[in-house]
Each structure stands twice: as C-alpha cells, then as structure tokens.
Amino acid sequence: MKIISFNPFRTIGMKNITYIKPENMFREIDKIKDADFILFPEYWQVNSLVYGLKKNIFPNIDTFHLGHNKVEMTRAFMATFPKNIPYTRIMGSSNSTIDIIEEEFGYPVVAKEIKNSMGNGVFLLENRNQLKNYINKNEILYIQEYLPIDRDLRVVYIGNKVISAYWRIAEEGKFHNNIAKGASYSFEDIPLQAVDLVDRVAKKLGINHAGFDVVEVEGKFYILEFNVLFGNEGLKHQGIRAEDYIYKYISNNDPNKPTFPGIKRKVIS
CATH class of the missing domain: 3.30.470.20 (ATP-grasp fold, B domain)
Structure with missing residues (x-):
C-alpha cells in the first residue's frame, strides 16, 4: 500500500509512507495519483483530491466538510441529534440581533467564533457591552446557552x-x-x-x-x-x-x- 502524508507530525512511524509538503501538491501530482491513500491533506486540497483525482483520503471527506467550522457541524447535530446539543442560534448581525439574544438567552451567554480551536474564540458574555463588542467583530454570530460546568x-x-x-x-x-x-x-x-x-x-x-x-x-x-x-x-x-x-x-x-x-x-x- 502506497501512502502519502501531508502532515508528518501526525503520521510518524507509519510504514510505506511518503511525505509531501502541501504547497508542493501539483509538483508531485504523479506520486499523488499513484498513491492508495492520502493522509491529512489541508482543507484547500480536499476537493481536488477527492472529486478531481478520486483519491482515498484520511480523515474522510465527511469529517473534513462537517468539521470545517462550527456552523457546519452544529447544523448537522441539529438535524440528527437535536436533544444532545445546547440551545444554539446561528445568525447574521442586524438591528434586532441584540434584543433577540437578550430575550432568548439572557446573561451570561456563550458566543463563539465559527473557526477556532484550543479554547480561542470562545467567550462568556455577561453584559450588553461585551455582546456588542462580539457582534462588531463577527459577521456570523454563533450564540449558545451557558451551561454550568467546570x-x-x-x-x-x-x-x-x-x-x-x-x-x-x-x-x-x-x-x-x-x-x-x-x-x-x-x-x-x-x-x-x-x-x-x-x-x-x-x-x-x-x-x-x-x-x-x-x-x-x-x-x-x-x-x-x-x-x-x-x-x-x-x-x-x-x-x-x-x-x-x-x-x-x-x-x-x-x-x-x-x-x-x-x-x-x-x-x-
């Protein structure tokens, strides 16, 4: 089995593996075409690999697409396991946004940036000024009920x-x-x-x-x-x-x- 990895740190020690830098994808296109599996491509590579070259990738296309941002995954959860996600609203900014959030959630409320990780871009908002500041910095608003957890x-x-x-x-x-x-x-x-x-x-x-x-x-x-x-x-x-x-x-x-x-x-x- 011929394997190509675009992320050597996540595939250390694997057998029969060739490492290619993502930016060299098109220079090494023949090796990619000949591979049986492509591991850890970057998101911008995924569609070309799967839909263009018909390659087997890991993680799979479902994982990449749903995991691309919080909006995509949350809507998938809403459709399949609605009872197992906190109450969440995804909305754009408008004159009525603040009133809607305060009426439905109150304070404190959790707000998130739709693409971030390691706790970055997750905010506990405790008043209107903090909410306004979040809204001013985000085109897509991701608002979630606060859960009392430690x-x-x-x-x-x-x-x-x-x-x-x-x-x-x-x-x-x-x-x-x-x-x-x-x-x-x-x-x-x-x-x-x-x-x-x-x-x-x-x-x-x-x-x-x-x-x-x-x-x-x-x-x-x-x-x-x-x-x-x-x-x-x-x-x-x-x-x-x-x-x-x-x-x-x-x-x-x-x-x-x-x-x-x-x-x-x-x-x-």
Whole structure:
C-alpha cells in the first residue's frame, strides 16, 4: 500500500509512507495519483483530491466538510441529534440581533467564533457591552446557552471506534476547559453514556477522525463540537499512539487488499 502524508507530525512511524509538503501538491501530482491513500491533506486540497483525482483520503471527506467550522457541524447535530446539543442560534448581525439574544438567552451567554480551536474564540458574555463588542467583530454570530460546568469530556474517535476518553477540568474560577488554557486531565470515572453517544454520532455522520467535546448537565450529555485536528497530549498520557490506530484502519480499507466472497465450502472427507 502506497501512502502519502501531508502532515508528518501526525503520521510518524507509519510504514510505506511518503511525505509531501502541501504547497508542493501539483509538483508531485504523479506520486499523488499513484498513491492508495492520502493522509491529512489541508482543507484547500480536499476537493481536488477527492472529486478531481478520486483519491482515498484520511480523515474522510465527511469529517473534513462537517468539521470545517462550527456552523457546519452544529447544523448537522441539529438535524440528527437535536436533544444532545445546547440551545444554539446561528445568525447574521442586524438591528434586532441584540434584543433577540437578550430575550432568548439572557446573561451570561456563550458566543463563539465559527473557526477556532484550543479554547480561542470562545467567550462568556455577561453584559450588553461585551455582546456588542462580539457582534462588531463577527459577521456570523454563533450564540449558545451557558451551561454550568467546570469540566468537559474529550472523546477521541479514530477509524470506526472510540479509542480514548478523559476529563479536562478547568482551573478554579476559569471558564475554559481546554488544556491550552490551563485545564488539567482526569482519566477516572468516564461515563459510558458519553462514549456511546459519540460512537453513535460519529457513525451516523460518517466521521472517522475527531476529538469530541462532551459535557454532562444533570445527567444529560451534550456535544459541544468536534475537532478534526485535535491535540494528542491526552493520548500520550495514556500511552496511546493515534497513528497506530490510523494505520490499522486504512490497512483494513486498502483498495488493493484482496477480498473473498463469504461462501461456505462443504468439506468432503
């Protein structure tokens, strides 16, 4: 199996792999055409690889498209698992926007930039001035109900299964649960209901590489979002190598791997 990776940091140690810089894609187009799998292309490459060259990519096209921004993934959640997401409004800015948000959500309320990660672009708004400042800086508004939590659960899904789950606990008095914002890990008391929810969501939406953020409020589980290029630090604490699971998954889906019909043969003695 011939594999090309556009991201060497996420595919360290894989066999039969060739690394190409994304910006050299068209210079190396013959190698790409000859490859069986393309790993971790950048988003601008995805459509050309899949629709133009008909290549197998990982993560798959479903993961890339739905994970491109919070609007795309949230609308997919609304359509498939509406009871498992916080109340959310996606809207443009208008003269009535502030009144609508204050009437439907009140304060505090959570506002997000539609493309960001590691806790960046997520704001806890506590008054009208903060809301106005957010609106002035964002053409698309992503407003979500505030949930009283001090931690979230990162559930890592690779291939066709959950491979890890751990709590990210915010520093006392802090709003963000992200490790990049100073949160800590806990690998104890992982709720199986949350793991099962992520498994069902990923299979329903066709996602094969994502770190899901799940929270629990009064015994109910909500998915906040998922990150296609999630951090691996929590996995390292558990001794888990994501690239091993990726390689096993694509090996099982190798287009050159021979398949045999499931015909039961009668044994004659």
